[in-house]
Amino acid sequence: MSGTSGVVAPGPLRADVVVVGAGLTGTVTALLLAEGGANVTVLDAGTARGTTTARSTGKLSVLQGTRLARVAKHGDEVLRAYVAANFAGIGWLRRTLEDLDVPVENRDDITVATAAEHVPDVDAVLEACSRQGLAAEWEEHPPVPEPAFGAVRLPGQAQVDPLRMLSALRSRLRARGVRVHDGVRVRQVRRSSSGVALRTTRGTVLADRVVLATGVPPGRLGGLFLRLEAGRTYLTSWELADRSALPAGFAETMSITAGSPVRSLRTSGNLVVVGGEGHAVGREASPAARVAALDEWARAHLPVGVRRHAWSAQDYRSDTDLPLVGPAVPGDDRVLVATGYDKWGLTNGAAAGLALAGRILGDPVEWGPLLEPWARPPRPRAATAVTFAEQAKGWACAVTMPSGRPPKGTTARVSRVCPHLGGLVTWNDQEQSWDCPVHGSRFGPDGALLEGPATEGLRPR
Ligand SMILES: Cc1cc2nc3c(=O)[nH]c(=O)nc-3n(C[C@H](O)[C@H](O)[C@H](O)COP(=O)(O)OP(=O)(O)OC[C@H]3O[C@@H](n4cnc5c(N)ncnc54)[C@H](O)[C@@H]3O)c2cc1C
Numbered sequence: 001m002s003g004t005s006g007v008v009a010p011g012p013l014r015a016d017v018v019v020v021g022a023g024l025t026g027t028v029t030a031l032l033l034a035e036g037g038a039n040v041t042v043l044d045a046g047t048a049r050g051t052t053t054a055r056s057t058g059k060l061s062v063l064q065g066t067r068l069a070r071v072a073k074h075g076d077e078v079l080r081a082y083v084a085a086n087f088a089g090i091g092w093l094r095r096t097l098e099d100l101d102v103p104v105e106n107r108d109d110i111t112v113a114t115a116a117e118h119v120p121d122v123d124a125v126l127e128a129c130s131r132q133g134l135a136a137e138w139e140e141h142p143p144v145p146e147p148a149f150g151a152v153r154l155p156g157q158a159q160v161d162p163l164r165m166l167s168a169l170r171s172r173l174r175a176r177g178v179r180v181h182d183g184v185r186v187r188q189v190r191r192s193s194s195g196v197a198l199r200t201t202r203g204t205v206l207a208d209r210v211v212l213a214t215g216v217p218p219g220r221l222g223g224l225f226l227r228l229e230a231g232r233t234y235l236t237s238w239e240l241a242d243r244s245a246l247p248a249g250f251a252e253t254m255s256i257t258a259g260s261p262v263r264s265l266r267t268s269g270n271l272v273v274v275g276g277e278g279h280a281v282g283r284e285a286s287p288a289a290r291v292a293a294l295d296e297w298a299r300a301h302l303p304v305g306v307r308r309h310a311w312s313a314q315d316y317r318s319d320t321d322l323p324l325v326g327p328a329v330p331g332d333d334r335v336l337v338a339t340g341y342d343k344w345g346l347t348n349g350a351a352a353g354l355a356l357a358g359r360i361l362g363d364p365v366e367w368g369p370l371l372e373p374w375a376r377p378p379r380p381r382a383a384t385a386v387t388f389a390e391q392a393k394g395w396a397c398a399v400t401m402p403s404g405r406p407p408k409g410t411t412a413r414v415s416r417v418c419p420h421l422g423g424l425v426t427w428n429d430q431e432q433s434w435d436c437p438v439h440g441s442r443f444g445p446d447g448a449l450l451e452g453p454a455t456e457g458l459r460p461r
């Protein structure tokens with residue numbers, strides 16, 4: 001197998017630890033493992049630019065919208081572990097990025113109620129912060145571009161250019177002698193008494209331990225895909241036509257609304273980034289209309305000129321609203337996973353790296369056990385019923401085997417039946433892709449696999 005490092009291995013590649021996925025989670029894990037003396041190899045299906053990490057908003061925050069309030073429902077012990085993990089993550093990132101000369105801009109983070117019915121949610125965030133002794137404060141008139149019913153502000157958070165951050169961390173990884181093989185997709189993870197065998201698009205790779213830092217794990221391992229919901233969110237960046245027309249204090253903060261419609265805002269040099277309009281993957285009639293809604297909102301509320309870019313990415317929410325970091329299968333440390341960040345995976349991803357590397361190197365972190373996938377029973381919820389309904393819809397079509405031709409782009413005709421578990425893919429008019437509404441796999445117009453738990457593309461028809 002040859003990779004970006006230019007290494008060619010005779011026969012199957014072998015390593016003590018193989019990290020699959022070189023987004024933030026995998027890169028931090030591999031870096032810490034290498035620094036701890038482990039022999040580690042990294043495989044990634046794509047490149048740094050295609051990761052969710054690189055396509056994120058780049059906020060490093062412990063506040064995280066309303067997530068602390070949802071985590072608090074698990075009780076004080078879990079909330080304490082979650083906050084400690086995120087402080088550890090942000091602390092590690094700050095120190096390492098400073099060392100790598102990657103700018104980290106200090107910002108206060110704000111969660112805003114833009115409607116009276118969202119005030120209790122913001123109150124719950126403040127309450128969760130108080131229970132953990134965080135220096136959060138209620139703010140009657142937050143610096144946001146639409147009328148607000150109050151907000152909670154947590155000082156001392158930060159923002160970064162996420163691609164620059166990831167590229168710098170990957171460079172350090174390579175400088176530590178770690179082989180990073182881009183363009184290698186793992187299709188199957190097989191555990192045996194002698195370790196783990198990974199079937200990849202470029203041959204077999206053997207390891208004692210494997211870390212799956214791939215968002216949702218590939219295939220069906222541990223059934224974790226059943227506990228995750230894939231959500232897609234849109235981001236746009238705009239030139240500021242008149243910076244002085246921004247609300248006073250806007251540029252020194254990052255913000256997100258507590259309820260729907262979600263609007264996530266930050267500045268980036270002379271640009272303002274506007275995000276939101278998230279939805280479950282494959283369950284939206286017109287994602288392009290979602291981007292149009294963001295455009296309309298930005299023009300109505302901010303002093304913007306030309307729109308520079310529009311892009312989207314996807315992340316996974318777990319059934320418990322907590323990250324899932326630890327063994328993919330209960331009691332088996334050979335394959336570890338880290339996922340379920342629900343769009344707050346920068347601090348959580350770094351924390352997962354600390355937890356997984358510590359576990360493998362025999363120096364576990366204190367807060368790790370409470371965030372393990374099997375620390376509490378899986379939870380069925382309303383979204384699970386929708387997922388099963390989508391699944392049933394797909395299976396009902398198994399006889400007719402519907403095919404689809406994308407309205408624009410290539411003329412390729414492909415089967416619309418998802419090769420993962422038979423969901424019926426829908427056309428995404430924004431990304432020009434086929435998206436599966438069941439567990440979030442995505443495919444190009446020609447059926448080529450883009451992301452998700454599927455391990456093969458759509459069949460040609
Ligand atoms: C629109 C949006 C904005 C966000 N903004 C923020 C933010 O401001 N702050 C924050 O904290 N979080 C944010 N998040 C969440 C955060 O970006 C993610 O949680 C985090 O980047 C996940 O990192 P990761 O390393 O686990 O996954 P990724 O960065 O997605 O990396 C996973 C890697 O695994 C590879 N891979 C997948 N399957 C395979 C396979 N079978 N074989 C080999 N390789 C494979 C992929 O190619 C990819 O490179 C945002 C998310 C979205 C969607």
Ligand code: FES
Pocket residue numbers: 418419420421422423436437438439440441452453454
């Ligand atoms: S992603 Fe599971 S059925 Fe499509």
